[in-house]
Amino acid sequence: MRSRSTGYRRPPRVPFPPLHEVPSELLAPGSGGGPFCRALRPEPLEIRSTLIEMRSRFADPYGEDLVGKLELVIAEILNNIAEHGVEVIAREAGSENPGAAGRVHLSIAHAEGGLFCIVCDDGDAVPGNCFIPGTLPRSAHGPVETLPEGGFGWPLICEITEQLYYRPDAGHNVLAFLVPKVGPPAAA
Numbered sequence: 001m002r003s004r005s006t007g008y009r010r011p012p013r014v015p016f017p018p019l020h021e022v023p024s025e026l027l028a029p030g031s032g033g034g035p036f037c038r039a040l041r042p043e044p045l046e047i048r049s050t051l052i053e054m055r056s057r058f059a060d061p062y063g064e065d066l067v068g069k070l071e072l073v074i075a076e077i078l079n080n081i082a083e084h085g086v087e088v089i090a091r092e093a094g095s096e097n098p099g100a101a102g103r104v105h106l107s108i109a110h111a112e113g114g115l116f117c118i119v120c121d122d123g124d125a126v127p128g129n130c131f132i133p134g135t136l137p138r139s140a141h142g143p144v145e146t147l148p149e150g151g152f153g154w155p156l157i158c159e160i161t162e163q164l165y166y167r168p169d170a171g172h173n174v175l176a177f178l179v180p181k182v183g184p185p186a187a188a
Contacts, residue, residue: 035109042082042104042121050106051075058108058115062181069160070108070115070179076153077119077175078104085123085173113162114180125168 036057040046051071058067081104102122109116158164161177168174 035107037105037107039103039105040078042078042085042102042123044082047075047078047082050078054106054108061110062115065182066114066179070117073157073160073177073179074106074108074117074119076157078106080153081119081121081123081173085121085126111178114178116163116178117176119175120172122172126166126173 036054038050038053040050051074054074055067055071058070062070085102105118105120107118157177160179162180164175164177166173166175
């Protein structure tokens with residue numbers, strides 16, 4: 001559903017299935033043409049390495065447009081987990097190493113409409129107000145220091161993905177979504 005004030009979609013109110021109902025091929029490690037599955041620490045270098053490997057894996061069969069969108073969405077999600085999820089747990093535990101606080105599991109599988117993704121982490125549950133559409137940060141005219149630094153991630157994720165679901169499940173956060181294929185241009 002598109003928000004009239006911002007133009008991006010709210011997550012649907014359809015409940016995400018329990019993990020035991022998610023197709024096992026999305027949660028199990030794969031190779032070759034199977035699903036892309038990784039467990040990683042939410043640290044910048046490990047996130048970047050995963051993004052590079054993911055891009056390499058999906059570039060040939062899907063092309064630059066879809067892979068670019070996939071990379072943008074996954075990068076935004078993983079960076080948010082590193083900055084706002086497990087980092088909070090690490091600070092509360094007195095650790096200066098956020099990656100020591102948790103793991104992230106990423107699964108990407110070929111789907112009829114594009115690439116279906118599941119991201120699970122063991123950080124704190126996402127506060128409900130994070131999913132309430134707000135307004136995009138407005139660009140400011142003036143000095144660079146007045147420009148907004150953040151606030152673009154969730155609207156971008158909502159705009160690029162379809163079938164976006166979130167739910168906490170047994171101490172984990174589960175986010176699932178489809179990055180849709182771009183169809184051929186319509187004939188004139």
